[in-house]
Amino acid sequence: xxxxxxxxxxxxxxxxxxxxxxxxxxxxxxxxxxxxxxxxxxxxxxxxxxxxxxxxxxxxxxxxxxxxxxxxxxxxxxxxxxxxxxxxxxxxxxxxxxxxxxxxx
DNA sequence: GTCGTGACAGTAG
DNA sequence: ACTACTGCCACGA
Numbered sequence: 001x002x003x004x005x006x007x008x009x010x011x012x013x014x015x016x017x018x019x020x021x022x023x024x025x026x027x028x029x030x031x032x033x034x035x036x037x038x039x040x041x042x043x044x045x046x047x048x049x050x051x052x053x054x055x056x057x058x059x060x061x062x063x064x065x066x067x068x069x070x071x072x073x074x075x076x077x078x079x080x081x082x083x084x085x086x087x088x089x090x091x092x093x094x095x096x097x098x099x100x101x102x103x104x105x
Numbered sequence: 106g107t108c109g110t111g112a113c114a115g116t117a118g
Numbered sequence: 119a120c121t122a123c124t125g126c127c128a129c130g131a
Binding site: 008031036037038040041042044045 | 125126127128129
């Protein structure tokens with residue numbers, strides 16, 4: 001049920017923009033949501049157009065935020081109350097996908 | 106049409 | 119926890 005009328009870029013931005021606060025989606029989930037498997041393609045779009053979408057709501061399958069903006073994303077997560085799980089020494093964190101994963105229908 | 110690149114995913118060790 | 123490898127897909131040159 002993909003949308004061949006929408007460009008890959010437009011579809012990605014639409015899905016990411018539809019993620020509510022306190023929720024996140026993995027790159028693979030976003031790709032699947034638009035009927036594609038281009039998890040990497042999603043990253044490419046985010047890298048270029050991410051400035052205009054809540055990019056921090058898109059994380060990797062492991063629950064880690066973008067490799068280049070983890071510190072930046074943490075501020076957004078704190079502000080939105082996104083469920084996070086910290087390591088024992090609180091040095092690193094990851095998103096609790098079990099609770100924060102947003103599933104588009 | 107081919108190649109290199111990438112804010113990825115999954116498996117193996 | 120880590121690195122290394124392969125598979126996948128979109129995009130620009």
